[in-house]
Amino acid sequence: MAKYLMALDQGTTSSRCILFDRQGRVCSQAQKELTQYFPHPGWVEHDPMEIWASQVGMAQEAMLKIGATAADIAAIGITNQRETTVVWDKATGQPVYNAIVWQCRRTAPFCDQLAAEGWGEKIRTKCGLVLDAYFSGTKIRWILDHVPGAREKAEAGELLFGTVDSWLIWNLTRGMVHVTDCSNASRTMLYNIFERRWDPELLDRLGIPSAMLPRVVPSSQVYGYTHPSLFGGPIPISGAAGDQQSALFGQACFSPGMAKNTYGTGCFLLMNTGDRPVVSRNGLVTTMAWEVDGQVEYALEGSIFVAGAAIQWLRDELRLIDTAAQSEELARQVTDTNGAYVVPAFTGLGAPYWDPYARGTIVGLTRGVGRAHIVRATLESLAYQTRDVLRAMEEDSGIRLSSLQVDGGACANDFLMQFQADVIQVPVQRPVCIETTALGAACLAGLAVGCWRDKAEVAENWAVARTFRPEMDLETSQALVAGWEKAVSRALRWAE
Ligand SMILES: Nc1ncnc2c1ncn2[C@@H]1O[C@H](COP(=O)(O)OP(=O)(O)O)[C@@H](O)[C@H]1O
Numbered sequence: 001m002a003k004y005l006m007a008l009d010q011g012t013t014s015s016r017c018i019l020f021d022r023q024g025r026v027c028s029q030a031q032k033e034l035t036q037y038f039p040h041p042g043w044v045e046h047d048p049m050e051i052w053a054s055q056v057g058m059a060q061e062a063m064l065k066i067g068a069t070a071a072d073i074a075a076i077g078i079t080n081q082r083e084t085t086v087v088w089d090k091a092t093g094q095p096v097y098n099a100i101v102w103q104c105r106r107t108a109p110f111c112d113q114l115a116a117e118g119w120g121e122k123i124r125t126k127c128g129l130v131l132d133a134y135f136s137g138t139k140i141r142w143i144l145d146h147v148p149g150a151r152e153k154a155e156a157g158e159l160l161f162g163t164v165d166s167w168l169i170w171n172l173t174r175g176m177v178h179v180t181d182c183s184n185a186s187r188t189m190l191y192n193i194f195e196r197r198w199d200p201e202l203l204d205r206l207g208i209p210s211a212m213l214p215r216v217v218p219s220s221q222v223y224g225y226t227h228p229s230l231f232g233g234p235i236p237i238s239g240a241a242g243d244q245q246s247a248l249f250g251q252a253c254f255s256p257g258m259a260k261n262t263y264g265t266g267c268f269l270l271m272n273t274g275d276r277p278v279v280s281r282n283g284l285v286t287t288m289a290w291e292v293d294g295q296v297e298y299a300l301e302g303s304i305f306v307a308g309a310a311i312q313w314l315r316d317e318l319r320l321i322d323t324a325a326q327s328e329e330l331a332r333q334v335t336d337t338n339g340a341y342v343v344p345a346f347t348g349l350g351a352p353y354w355d356p357y358a359r360g361t362i363v364g365l366t367r368g369v370g371r372a373h374i375v376r377a378t379l380e381s382l383a384y385q386t387r388d389v390l391r392a393m394e395e396d397s398g399i400r401l402s403s404l405q406v407d408g409g410a411c412a413n414d415f416l417m418q419f420q421a422d423v424i425q426v427p428v429q430r431p432v433c434i435e436t437t438a439l440g441a442a443c444l445a446g447l448a449v450g451c452w453r454d455k456a457e458v459a460e461n462w463a464v465a466r467t468f469r470p471e472m473d474l475e476t477s478q479a480l481v482a483g484w485e486k487a488v489s490r491a492l493r494w495a496e
Pocket residue numbers: 011012013014263264265266307308309310311312324325326327328408409410411412413
């Protein structure tokens with residue numbers, strides 16, 4: 001019997017492959033950083049061929065490390081940075097432009113135009129989303145408008161669009177399968193999550209031919225098989241979900257009211273709302289969580305654009321630290337930030353502010369503020385942003401969280417996790433396996449091929465490693481948050 005489930009986790013900063021066993025334990029992994037392109041201020045691109053080559057390369061490497069063959073892999077699950085947009089030529093398989101990354105702000109002016117035409121409310125009621133350059137729809141339009149000949153070719157059915165899940169499945173099957181799972185579709189700003197179909201009115205306004213679009217499929221189902229030349233034999237591809245929905249699944253947040261926060265490049269807090277799409281009144285988005293066994297579940301989401309990326313900025317631009325992990329050591333050298341706040345609004349602010357023109361600020365500087373204070377203030381900004389989203393989520397759902405489950409690269413930082421518990425005044429639970437994004441995809445794939453009976457059996461793979469309980473008194477916590485809110489007000493609308 002095949003021993004492993006393969007998760008392909010194509011994130012913003014890296015392509016990673018993890019092989020799990022049926023108990024959800026990591027048996028092998030391989031990871032490669034991805035080149036980031038910033039051709040203009042606020043623009044972010046990736047090379048789709050590098051995405052594909054690095055992802056397939058990491059899959060081969062992870063297999064090689066433990067001598068696994070195709071026959072040892074029961075199934076492949078895919079999870080991906082969401083919204084990032086690839087358009088490619090159906091005949092040659094060549095992308096017509098770089099992938100436009102979710103963080104990219106280039107279509108903000110077009111979104112302003114749509115807002116002036118009154119599309120904001122329509123998008124909320126059709127897609128559950130906030131009208132914003134973050135989502136794929138306006139990125140596809142940009143490519144069709146700016147790449148010579150692209151619109152004509154798209155209209156003739158010669159170009160395909162996909163988010164990164166589609167792009168990988170299409171390449172893994174050598175062009176045989178063009179699909180996307182519903183959780184990814186729900187991030188395009190083209191998919192009506194209430195009627196569960198591509199929305200003709202939105203496609204028409206954005207000028208996107210429906211022939212380009214992938215078929216929308218459940219998150220757990222055999223979509224096709226890998227081309228035998230890739231891994232020495234065909235392997236079923238049977239799970240796909242956007243990385244944040246996949247982490248919600250990997251954290252076994254299967255009941256309404258359960259929530260997780262992932263601290264990666266950005267921070268994404270999702271709460272399961274069951275079979276009921278909850279429409280936000282506080283700047284959150286409604287998203288499809290997954291479709292498994294014919295059952296669709298929804299989530300409320302608060303998307304924070306810059307989190308771990310701010311730690312990379314400390315390392316690569318300011319050069320205040322050598323490694324991300326060193327941020328913890330520096331933060332602990334001081335007892336507070338000496339009054340300084342960092343608002344890392346490098347690509348505007350997402351939930352709950354939705355201000356594409358906000359820009360990063362450091363406020364409260366005095367002569368005594370040094371390196372350790374700035375590092376600490378940057379780490380604290382991840383916790384404050386999460387707090388803003390959590391409060392919005394509690395208001396929308398009417399649920400007061402009893403604990404917050406965490407994962408993602410920066411959740412390894414104990415200082416940050418403790419500060420997080422302090423500013424939200426709710427215990428933070430870090431699981432044994434913090435690779436929950438990949439685990440979720442492996443579980444979705446495994447369910448489709450019978451590795452587990454049902455979600456209850458999947459939930460048995462989840463266990464808490466450490467709980468961070470609030471230690472700060474409420475008054476201090478509230479005073480710190482009040483300072484943060486003042487700092488945010490200084491960052492808003494800066495680049496308008
Ligand atoms: N110990 C740490 N403290 C703070 N931030 C960290 C730490 N380790 C990693 N990070 C940050 O976490 C991010 C990587 O997390 P990951 O979940 O791999 O991200 P992604 O999936 O978005 O590529 C990086 O932005 C990095 O700066």
